[in-house]
Amino acid sequence: xxxxxxxAQPFADAEPVAANGLLxxxxxxxxxxxxxxxxxxxxxxxxxxxxAQMATVPDWRxxxxxxxxxxGVPSRFEEPVQRLVTVRAPSYPSPGAGSxxxxxxxxxGIITPSGLHFERSHSGVPDIDPDRHRLLIHGLVRQPLxxxxxxxMRYPRVSAIHFIECAGNSGGGWAAQPPVxxxxxxxxxxxxxxxxxxxxxxxxxxxxIDPKAKWILAEGIDxxxxxxxxxxxxxxxxxxxALFQNGERIRPxxxxxxxxxxxxxxxxxNVKWLHRIKVTEGPTHTKDETSKYTExxxxxxSMQFTFPMEVKSVITRPSEGINMQGPGFYEISGxxxxxxxxxxxxxxxxxxxxxxxxxxxQEPIASRALTRFRLPWQWDxxxxxLQSRATDETGAVQPTRAELIGSKGIKNAYHYxxxxxxxxxxxxxxxxxxx
Amino acid sequence: MxxxxxxxxxxxxxxxxxxxxxxxxxxxKLGQPAPEMLIRLFDxxxxxxxxxxxxxxxTAKQGExxxxxxxAACHGEKGEGATNDRLASxxxxxxxxxxxxxxxxxxxxxxxxxxxxVRRAMPYNAPLSLTDxxxxxxxxxxxxxxxxxxxxxxxxAQSLPAVKxxxxxxxxxxxxxx
Numbered sequence: 001x002x003x004x005x006x007x008a009q010p011f012a013d014a015e016p017v018a019a020n021g022l023l024x025x026x027x028x029x030x031x032x033x034x035x036x037x038x039x040x041x042x043x044x045x046x047x048x049x050x051x052a053q054m055a056t057v058p059d060w061r062x063x064x065x066x067x068x069x070x071x072g073v074p075s076r077f078e079e080p081v082q083r084l085v086t087v088r089a090p091s092y093p094s095p096g097a098g099s100x101x102x103x104x105x106x107x108x109g110i111i112t113p114s115g116l117h118f119e120r121s122h123s124g125v126p127d128i129d130p131d132r133h134r135l136l137i138h139g140l141v142r143q144p145l146x147x148x149x150x151x152x153m154r155y156p157r158v159s160a161i162h163f164i165e166c167a168g169n170s171g172g173g174w175a176a177q178p179p180v181x182x183x184x185x186x187x188x189x190x191x192x193x194x195x196x197x198x199x200x201x202x203x204x205x206x207x208x209i210d211p212k213a214k215w216i217l218a219e220g221i222d223x224x225x226x227x228x229x230x231x232x233x234x235x236x237x238x239x240x241x242a243l244f245q246n247g248e249r250i251r252p253x254x255x256x257x258x259x260x261x262x263x264x265x266x267x268x269x270n271v272k273w274l275h276r277i278k279v280t281e282g283p284t285h286t287k288d289e290t291s292k293y294t295e296x297x298x299x300x301x302s303m304q305f306t307f308p309m310e311v312k313s314v315i316t317r318p319s320e321g322i323n324m325q326g327p328g329f330y331e332i333s334g335x336x337x338x339x340x341x342x343x344x345x346x347x348x349x350x351x352x353x354x355x356x357x358x359x360x361x362q363e364p365i366a367s368r369a370l371t372r373f374r375l376p377w378q379w380d381x382x383x384x385x386l387q388s389r390a391t392d393e394t395g396a397v398q399p400t401r402a403e404l405i406g407s408k409g410i411k412n413a414y415h416y417x418x419x420x421x422x423x424x425x426x427x428x429x430x431x432x433x434x435x
Numbered sequence: 436m437x438x439x440x441x442x443x444x445x446x447x448x449x450x451x452x453x454x455x456x457x458x459x460x461x462x463x464k465l466g467q468p469a470p471e472m473l474i475r476l477f478d479x480x481x482x483x484x485x486x487x488x489x490x491x492x493x494t495a496k497q498g499e500x501x502x503x504x505x506x507a508a509c510h511g512e513k514g515e516g517a518t519n520d521r522l523a524s525x526x527x528x529x530x531x532x533x534x535x536x537x538x539x540x541x542x543x544x545x546x547x548x549x550x551x552x553v554r555r556a557m558p559y560n561a562p563l564s565l566t567d568x569x570x571x572x573x574x575x576x577x578x579x580x581x582x583x584x585x586x587x588x589x590x591x592a593q594s595l596p597a598v599k600x601x602x603x604x605x606x607x608x609x610x611x612x613x
Contacts, residue, residue, distance in 0.1 A: 145466030
């Protein structure tokens, strides 16, 4: 019997390493195996009958294309690749308090295009004239100082790739029923950029830190003057006054002309439109570190100042809405990250956690950055339960949803990092389910 | 070779993200002394001990009119919540199996946070439009709606930090420096 395209599989001889067709990550890591697979794959594609349309010379081959533009935008065919914005009634009184989400399921690699970085603001996006913007540092310092942008641009800079994740990301995980929609619906308050700016400790040391100082208050100059307390030791470590995002100046939605960057810590603390730092003895207990962004535990106590975002991962391909196209070869892929360091490994299961295959981690694997993982998969067309589980360099392992709820209850609202489960049905439909 | 040394320092910092970004030379010192007037204009944050609270005072009785005019449209006339957060009641619901209401009365640990937040960010459509007296008044009214103070209790720089919020002792500082 002649092989149909779906039967002629590039990795047909590969030994599964876990149930339901999960193959060895070496198929991606070792050049030889990969290229063998790739050539077999092209053979498969070649076996498909070319459509009549493909046999004609397309119009764009027959006339010169558009001329040059000062700032490029994505192809008009990529128009659906947009942030997920909550639609609200025109009468809603606070339209600038809320969020939009990064379409994680449509992105590759680890860098979020700046225009697709998730937004979270408390009173809209201010339109700041950089020439009139100032950064004030005062409080427990020898000499209160004010910096204009021109001065800050003359300091030595550092660049680093870091994720920013809203502390409320994946908050749907605490609910009794799984959220319905694309992966971004539940997990899209997560983005990753290359940030460039001035190490905050240069500026604090220039002002002269009083020995009594243990915290700072960071405040934005948006209409909400959003403010958070940050321990001084973070400010003297990897904290940065970020001026650039992915090579260009920070976007208005991300804090133009400057934001605080606290690698790995909850997104809300990375204060946008940064204009004031007050060095203090203790935390100020602002609205966003008391009434919000605190973790209500089952015993009625609340954990306050739980800053780092814990180890986590999610499969973005396949995922809800990114359905299967019939049995055969697929690459399972997604993101893993930890606010406490580098990702050490990611395991993938296709049988609800009974057996696991170690995924390949795509370079670069940076500390407190998104890490892309991949695993080859031969899907036989039967229903499977897909999961990913990340481990970071501190040894912390991403918990199951049951383990997380077992320790933190269901009223937490923040810092959800449980394992995400995709049910892949025989029809090819992919659904978010609680395992 | 000044530039080269700085560059090497920067590269080291990039490679060891969490490490201190030690430079071979000191960075420039380009900050200007901050004028006292500038600090006074922007130093609006109020910690739990009340440092920085402005002069002025008000009672909940005086606050009712302010609240109805400037707050009730989004938060309800009795702080029961509308398009935006519920501010009152909910005491005893933090462990409720069916519904939890995290309000000023049931959840917030410090009364100073209420003054700080209202003054810096409320009302949503016109921040900084309330006088300090009006902020004290709205603060007093929300505390009264939560039965934390009486209707004629005076709220000012001395009495506000002394208000003991019902849920204060339930907060645990989880931060452990690495």
